[in-house]
Amino acid sequence: MKITQHLSERKFLYFAFFWSIFIGYICLITIKKTPTLVSIPFKDKIAHFSFYFILFYLWKKALNVKEIKSQLKIVLMAVLYGIIIEVLQGIFTSDRHADIFDALANTLGAVSAFVFLRFVNK
Template sequence: MPSWLVLDKFQNSRVLPALIWTVLLLIAMLSPGDKFPSTPQIPHKDKIVHFMLFFILNFLWLRIWMNEANSKKKYLKLFTSYLVFGIIIAILVEYLQLYVPNRSFDYFDIAANMLGAAFGIICFYILYKMDSKLV
C-alpha cells in the first residue's frame, strides 16, 4: 500500500471532517440555484460564501497531511500541491455549474474560490507555526 494512503490514528480522525466538507461543498455548489432559501441582501454575499467554502476546504485537507511534511522542501511541496488542488477544484466546480439549472459560470466566483483556498493555506501555515491546537 502506498505510504500516502497509510494514515495513523491521529490523522484518521481528521479525514472524516475533510471528506464531509468536500461532499457538502460539492452538493452546495452543484445544486440548482432555485433550491436555496432566500436570505437577506448583503453586498457580495455570494463571493463571501465562495471564499469561506474554499478556505475551509483547503484548511481541513491540510490538517490531514501536514504531519507527513518533516522538512522545508516537503512543506513547500505540500502547500504548492494544495494551492493547485484549490485552483483546480475552484475552476472545475464553477465550470460544472454551467450544466446545473439556475446556476452560472462566473469568473469572480473562481477568483473568490481561489482566494479562499490560498487564504486557507496561509491561515493554516500561520496557526501551524504558532503551534495552535486548531491544526
C-alpha cells in the same frame, strides 16, 4: 499515543472528504430563491471564500503536510476543484452559471488559508 494520532488524522480525512463532497453538492444543486431577512453584500463570494479556506485547512490536516511544496499542491488542487465545479455549473445546471469571480473567491480562500496558517504556525 500513535493510535490516537492516527485516529485523529483519519478523522480529518473524513472531514476533508465530506467537505469536498458538500462543496460540490451545494454548488450544483438548484437553490430556490428565498427571502432573506438581512442583505449582505457579496455573500455569495464570502461563502465561496469560506468554503475553500476550510477546504484547504481540512486537507492540510488530513494529509498532515508541513512542507511548503506539499501545501502548495493542496492549494493547486483546491483551485482546480473550484474551477471544475464552476465549469460543471455552466454545463449541468439550468439556474446557475459559471462565474469567474466565484473561481477567484475560491482561489483567494485557499491561498489565504495557506498564508494564514503559515503565519499562525510560526
